[in-house]
Amino acid sequence: MDWELTACGLRGHLTYAPTESDLAASLSATTPAGKAWRCLRCGAFVVGTPRRTGPADEAPIVVRGRALRDAIILRALAVERAVRGFVFLLVGGAIVSFVEYQGSFQELLNRAIPAARPLAQVLHVDLNTSRIIADLRTFAQERPATLVLVAIAVFGYALIQFVEAVGLWRLKRWGEYFSVVATSVFLPFEIYELTEKITVVRAGALVVNVAAVLYLLLSKRLFGLRGGRRAYEAAREYESLLQVEAAAEVTVAALQPTQPQPARPAQPADPVQEQGTGAQPAQPAHAQETGQVTQ
Secondary structure (H helix, E strand, O other), X not given: OOHHHHHHHXXXXXXXXXXXXXXXXXXXXXXXXXXXXXXXXOOOEEEOOOOEEEOHHHOOOOOOOHHHHHHHHHHHHHHHHHHHHHHHHHHHHHHHHXXXXXHHHXXXXXXXXXXXXXXXXXXXXXXXXXXXXXXXXXXXXOOHHHHHHHHHHHHHHHHHHHHXXXXXXXXXXXXXXXXXXXXXXXXXXXXXXXXXXXXXXXXXXXXXXXXXXXXXXHHOOHHHHHHHHHHHHHXXXXXXXXXXXXXXXXXXXXXXXXXXXXOOOOOOOOHHHHHHOOOOOOOOHHHHHXXXXXX
C-alpha cells in the first residue's frame, strides 16, 4: 500500500515552488494543460499553481519515510492511550453507580454467600479465606466518601490518558513531553503491582510504557538528550531540504532524454579460434617454395 499516495488522496497534494531558480525548474514541467509541479509527498506532477512557495530550506516537513514511521508509532500509542482512558472512564462510572446502590449490594452479598456455601463445599472452596470474597466485603463496607475519592482519582487518570492521546495524535511536541512525564510517574506503581502478582496484562502494560518512554526520549531528543530541541529541529529542516533536492534530482533524471548507445566496432577474428575450426593459417612464401610446412 502506498501510504504517501493515500495521504495525498485524503489531504491533497503538497506542491512547493522553491525560490531557487534551478530547483524550481527541476520541480516543474510544462504540459499541454499548463505548468505542473511535483508533489513533495507522493512525487506526482500536479497541474496548476503550487500550494506553497519559498526557500528550499523552509519547505514544509513532509510526513513520509522516517517521519511517516514516527507518525504511525505515535498515533498507535495515542490509540492505546485513548482505549485505556475509555476503560478507566467506565470504571469510574461503575464506582459512582455503586455508591448509589451500596446498601443493596451489601444485602445481596449477605444473601449470596450463605447460599453459595453448599456448592463451595462440593468444589472444596473455603469462602471464609477466599481473596475475592474478602475484597468484595471490603469494597461493600467502604464509606461512600472513600468511594467517591476513588472515583475522582480514576476519572483523573482517564483524563490524563485522553490528554496524552490528543497530543500524540496531533504529533505535538508538548504531547510528547506530557506523555513521558505522565507515563514515568506511574511506572513505580506498575512495578509494585508486579511484585504482588505477575500477570500477562500487567507485564505487557509495563513493557509498552517503558518502550514508549525510551522511544520518545531518544527519537524526539526530549529534555536535552542528543542535542535537544535545536538538534531535533535542525534534523527536520535538513531532512526537508534533502527531500526537495531529492525530488528535484529525480525530476531531472526523468526529464532527460535517453541517449542512444554508440555502436560497438566489430571485433577482429581470433586466429586461435580459426585454427580450432580447422582453417589453416597462410604459409610464408619461402616455405611454400621449398615445400616445408611451418609447425
